[in-house]
Amino acid sequence: MGATDLANLSDKLMLTTVVLYIVAMVSYAADLGFGRRRAAAEAAEAADAGTEAKAKVLVGAGGADAPAGGSASGTGTVKADADADAGGEEEAARRVEWARLAVLLSVLGWAAHVGTLVTRAWAAERWPWANMYEFLTAIALAAVTAFLFVMWRYKARFLGAFVMLAAVVALGVANIWLYDGIGPVVPALNSYWIAIHVSAAIVATGAFTVGGASTILYLLKARQEARAAAGGAGFLSHLPGADALDRLSLRVTMFAFPIWTAAIIMGAIWADEAWGRYWGWDPKEIWSFITWIVYAAYLHARATAGWKGRKAAILSLVGFAALMFNFFGVNYMFSGLHSYA
Template structure:
C-alpha cells in the first residue's frame, strides 16, 4: 500500500505541535511551582495577622465562601483559608491552564498517531520513533487519570520532563518517515504485543518518577538542608508512595500480558517461545523487579524507602531496555528497533 504523504506530513506536524504544547505546559507547571509556594506562605502570614487583629475570629470572606459551597462555616483554620485564597490566585490559574494544555497536548498527540497509521496503512508503532510516541502519550494519559484521583499537580512537571526529552529524541535522532511495516513484523501480533509493551512502558514511567521523588523526600528527611527548596514543593511521602504503588498495580498485568503474547509471537515467527535474546532477557529482568516490588508490598509489608528503591531500579531497567538494548545490542529484535 503506498504511503499517503499528505497525511504523513500532517502527522509530523501534529507530533511537533504536541511536543511544543507539552513544553508550554511544563513551563506553566514550573511557574506555578516557583510562585505557588510563596503565595501560600503569604496567604498564611496574612491570615495570622488577621487572627491577631480580630482576636481569633474567622474572616467574613471565608464564611461567605463556605456558605456558598455548603461547607461548615466554623472551618476557618489557616489551611482552609489558605486553600480558598490560593484558588483565587494567579499561580493556581496558571496551574489550571497547564492542565488544560496537557489535555490539549494529548489530543494533538493522539491525532499524530492516528494520521501516521492512516498514512502508512498500518498500526502506528512499527519503529522506534512511533513506539516512543505511543509510550509517551500513554504516560501522559496515565498521569492525567492520576491527577483526577490525587491532588499532586506539582508533580506533573517531573512527569512531563522525561516525556518531552523522549519525544525530542524520537523526533530528531530516531525519526523515521512513514512506510509500510517490515515483512518480519507483518503480523496481527504486532497489534497486540507492541501496543501493550508501549502502553505498559508509558504507565510504568509514572511510578518510576513518583519513586524517584519519594527518595528525594526521604533524603531531605534525613538531612533537612538537602534539597530543601526542591522537596518543599512536592506532595507528602504517603502520596508519592500511593501513586507509585497503585499505578504499578495497574500497569504490571499489562506488562505481563505483553511478555506472554511476545513469547507466543516468537514461537510462531522463530520456532521457540524464549531464546534469551537481549531484549527478552532485560524485559524479563524488569518483570522480576516489578514482581518483587509488588510481592514485597503485599507479603512483607515493605513500604517507604525499600519499596521506592526497588521501583526505581525497575524504572531504570525499562529505560535501559528502551534505549541501550534497542540501539546498541544486536539481537532478533534489532531489525525494527521496536520494544
C-alpha cells in the same frame, strides 16, 4: 488526502504537540511555584494572627487604657486583614489560572499527539509503532495519558511538570535522532500481534514512567522532610507528603505490572508463530524478563515483607532503570531478533 499529505500532517501535529507540552510544562512549574508562595503566605498570616491574638489579650489586661488604644489598633487590624485577604484571593486566582492553563494545554497536546500517530498510521496503512521513532512517540503518549488519568483520579496535578518534561525529552529524542520516514514493516512485525503485544508494552511503559516520576519525587520529598525536621527548608514543601507519593507510586505500579506481564506472555505466543519457539534467550526477551522480576520483587516485598519508603523506592527505580535499558540499551547495544532500531 494522499499518503504524503498525511505524513506531512503527522509531522506538523508532532511539532504542535511538542510546543503545547513545553508550554504546559512551564505552566505546571508556575503552578507549583505559586503554590509554594501561597503556602508561605498562609504560614506568615497564621503567625501574624497568633501574634495579634496575643497582643489583644495583653491590651485587654491593660484596663482603662485599652479602649483608646484598642480602637486605633482595631481599625488598623481590620484594614490589614482586608489587605491580606485581597492579596490571598489574588494569589489564589493567579494560581488557579496557571493550573487551568496547564491542564488545558495538556489535553490539547494530548489530542495533537493522538493525531500524530493516527495520521501516520493512516498514511502507512499499518499500526504506527514499527520503528524506534514511532515506538518512543507512542510511549510518550501513554505516559501523558497515564498522567492525565492519575491527575483526574488522585488529584496529582503536581506530577505535571515532571511528566511533561519526560514527554518533551522523549519526543525531542524521537524527532532529532530517531526519526524515520513512513515505510513498510519488517516481515516479523507484519502480524496482528503488533496491535496486542506492542500496545500492551507501550501502555505498561507509559504507566511505569509515571510511577518512576512519583518514586523520584518521593525520595526528594522524604529528604526534604528530614531536613525540615532538623530545622531546614526545601523547595518541595508544596508537594504532598512523602507517604502519599509512596502510595501513588505503588498504585501506578500495581496497574502497570499485570499489563507488562500480559505483554511478555503475548510476546512469547507471537514468537512461537514467527520463529517457531516461545523463548530463545534473545536480549530483548531477557531484559523484559529482568524488568518483570524486579517489579515482581518490589510488589512482593511490599505485600509480604512490609517494605515501604526508601528501600521499596530504590527497588522500584532499579526496575525502571531495567525498563529503560530494555528500550534503549538492548536496541542499540545488542543484536537480536528484536533489534529494529
